[in-house]
Amino acid sequence: MQILREHAKPYHKDIFFSLLAVVIMAGASLWQPRLLQHVMTAIIKNDQQNVLFYGTELIILAIIGLIAGVINTVFAAKISQGIAADLRANQYQKIQSFSFGNIEKFSAGNLVVRMTNDVNQVQQLIMMILQSLTRIPILFIGAFILALITLPRLWWIVVLMVILIALSSQIVFKQMSKYFSQIQKLIDKTNTIAKESLQGVRVIKSFNQEGNEIKHFTDNSNDLTRVTTMIGYLFSTMIPMFMLISYVAIGTAIYFVGQSVVAHPTDLAAITSFISYLMQIFFAIMIGGLMSTFASRGFISLRRIGAVLATVPDLTYRADAPEQPLSGEVSFKNVSFTYPNDDRPSLKNISFDIHAGEMIGIVGATGSGKTTLAQLIPRLYDPTQGDVLVGGVNLKSVNEKSLRSAVSYVLQRAILFSGRIADNLRQGSKDADELALKKAADIAQAAEFINRYDDGFDHYVEERSANLSGGQKQRLSIARGVIGNPKILILDDSTSALDARSEKLVQEALNQELSNTTTIVIAEKISSVIHADRIFVLDQGELVGIGSHQELLTTSPIYSEIYQTQKAKGAS
Numbered sequence: 001m002q003i004l005r006e007h008a009k010p011y012h013k014d015i016f017f018s019l020l021a022v023v024i025m026a027g028a029s030l031w032q033p034r035l036l037q038h039v040m041t042a043i044i045k046n047d048q049q050n051v052l053f054y055g056t057e058l059i060i061l062a063i064i065g066l067i068a069g070v071i072n073t074v075f076a077a078k079i080s081q082g083i084a085a086d087l088r089a090n091q092y093q094k095i096q097s098f099s100f101g102n103i104e105k106f107s108a109g110n111l112v113v114r115m116t117n118d119v120n121q122v123q124q125l126i127m128m129i130l131q132s133l134t135r136i137p138i139l140f141i142g143a144f145i146l147a148l149i150t151l152p153r154l155w156w157i158v159v160l161m162v163i164l165i166a167l168s169s170q171i172v173f174k175q176m177s178k179y180f181s182q183i184q185k186l187i188d189k190t191n192t193i194a195k196e197s198l199q200g201v202r203v204i205k206s207f208n209q210e211g212n213e214i215k216h217f218t219d220n221s222n223d224l225t226r227v228t229t230m231i232g233y234l235f236s237t238m239i240p241m242f243m244l245i246s247y248v249a250i251g252t253a254i255y256f257v258g259q260s261v262v263a264h265p266t267d268l269a270a271i272t273s274f275i276s277y278l279m280q281i282f283f284a285i286m287i288g289g290l291m292s293t294f295a296s297r298g299f300i301s302l303r304r305i306g307a308v309l310a311t312v313p314d315l316t317y318r319a320d321a322p323e324q325p326l327s328g329e330v331s332f333k334n335v336s337f338t339y340p341n342d343d344r345p346s347l348k349n350i351s352f353d354i355h356a357g358e359m360i361g362i363v364g365a366t367g368s369g370k371t372t373l374a375q376l377i378p379r380l381y382d383p384t385q386g387d388v389l390v391g392g393v394n395l396k397s398v399n400e401k402s403l404r405s406a407v408s409y410v411l412q413r414a415i416l417f418s419g420r421i422a423d424n425l426r427q428g429s430k431d432a433d434e435l436a437l438k439k440a441a442d443i444a445q446a447a448e449f450i451n452r453y454d455d456g457f458d459h460y461v462e463e464r465s466a467n468l469s470g471g472q473k474q475r476l477s478i479a480r481g482v483i484g485n486p487k488i489l490i491l492d493d494s495t496s497a498l499d500a501r502s503e504k505l506v507q508e509a510l511n512q513e514l515s516n517t518t519t520i521v522i523a524e525k526i527s528s529v530i531h532a533d534r535i536f537v538l539d540q541g542e543l544v545g546i547g548s549h550q551e552l553l554t555t556s557p558i559y560s561e562i563y564q565t566q567k568a569k570g571a572s
């Protein structure tokens, strides 16, 4: 609720008008039966003047109610849409400040749901609060009091009806909200299954898994249908049950009034008004219960959004850190690292110094910690213990802009964004001119295929880069990495989809064009880093060897073993 209060501040005036309109609407609804009673009394007494007077009042009241309804809807829509847009934007802004660790804790898919579906739920909740949830209590209390005033001797019918409907609705709505929370979980699951299977459609088809996927999806969808049907059943029993209670109440009232109508003929007019109030009480309880059940979904979403907004980024930059050019030196001092969702360390007590302009290869078995080590250099995570220094500056006190312009990290999985090739490359340096684009594309051996497009750098990269091959994606990703002329370039297995010739050409171009850049190359194949100045060997998170290729062959049994195995594979 705190978030809602905070986000509602800019809309105080609109909220006032919206609530004022609700009060007028509820007042008009409550006063209508009263006027009708006056019209009926005038008819019974054959008082034409009053028939006309109250009849006109009745029409005016209906018009006022209608206008108030429109005003309320207009303001409620403006407020709910405005707050929803603010919540979406604030979450997006907050997520941009998240570290990798923060994002992993939520999961990327889950954050998307919080920014879309949960915001929609909250938007509906605000609409409900500004319309039904404020109108219903006024209607209930008003109708209750007016029913008692209209026929005071039948007070016990009103009280009995309220107790019976309230008790039975409690049972039904409790059951219903249980099913509603199940629905939310099942919708989340259905979305995840559909998203995963659509994104992995190539894997599914190539492994002939369509049948299993369809079954998985259908099972979940059937569960969703079952729960939705249960809610339907509850609805279909609830409404007749409530109607029965109300009609018994109305029938009883008519019976008692009928007995005294000869003595009091105007009771005939009162009974119509009394019945209207009974019906208003009945609808207030029913709609109110239903709305509260729906609203509970909105409150769950509000809590989920609140969790995102309240998250403190676990990696922040000091605002007072001076912006300065950083050199290409990298130092690790007794660095250990454990992922936030893991309990085993992925890096153990690692120390080394890399000089500016050096080319470093990092090798090791799969899962040995190569990527983890690389991710600490652009400060995607902070070490759990020890210090990482870039250009002699400890990353805990580095200026963010300085670090970003010094370090360029080409990820293991080439991720491009839908848009022009030029836009993707300019993510590495937003002011890069045509010449810089061409140079980066040349280094990454991407020029050759870009030139084949009629529109060259303006060629459109589709969503998930569906119109590019794995090798093309990697080349563009390397081009984006080198375009800003970084002091430190990290290539995390970024040439794995390139053929041997292209990989060699990329390396030669890097040596030539970025000779002053510290290049850190993570590679599965030793052949990719054989010419590096030094190679680091990782084994189960430990740095077990440092040296040139020749040195390591004699000093590091693990390196030697990997090399021999790869050589044998290559020969065969």
Ligand SMILES: Nc1ncnc2c1ncn2[C@@H]1O[C@H](COP(=O)(O)OP(=O)(O)OP(=O)(O)O)[C@@H](O)[C@H]1O
Pocket (backbone or CB within 6 Å): 104, 339, 340, 341, 342, 346, 364, 365, 366, 367, 368, 369, 370, 371, 372, 373
């Ligand atoms: N986001 C993560 N959360 C938890 N554990 C992780 C995460 N990423 C990696 N790990 C674990 O950390 C260890 C090192 O992983 P890392 O990706 O650094 O290895 P790698 O040497 O780069 O492997 P590969 O050559 O297969 O890319 C592994 O045990 C892995 O399971």
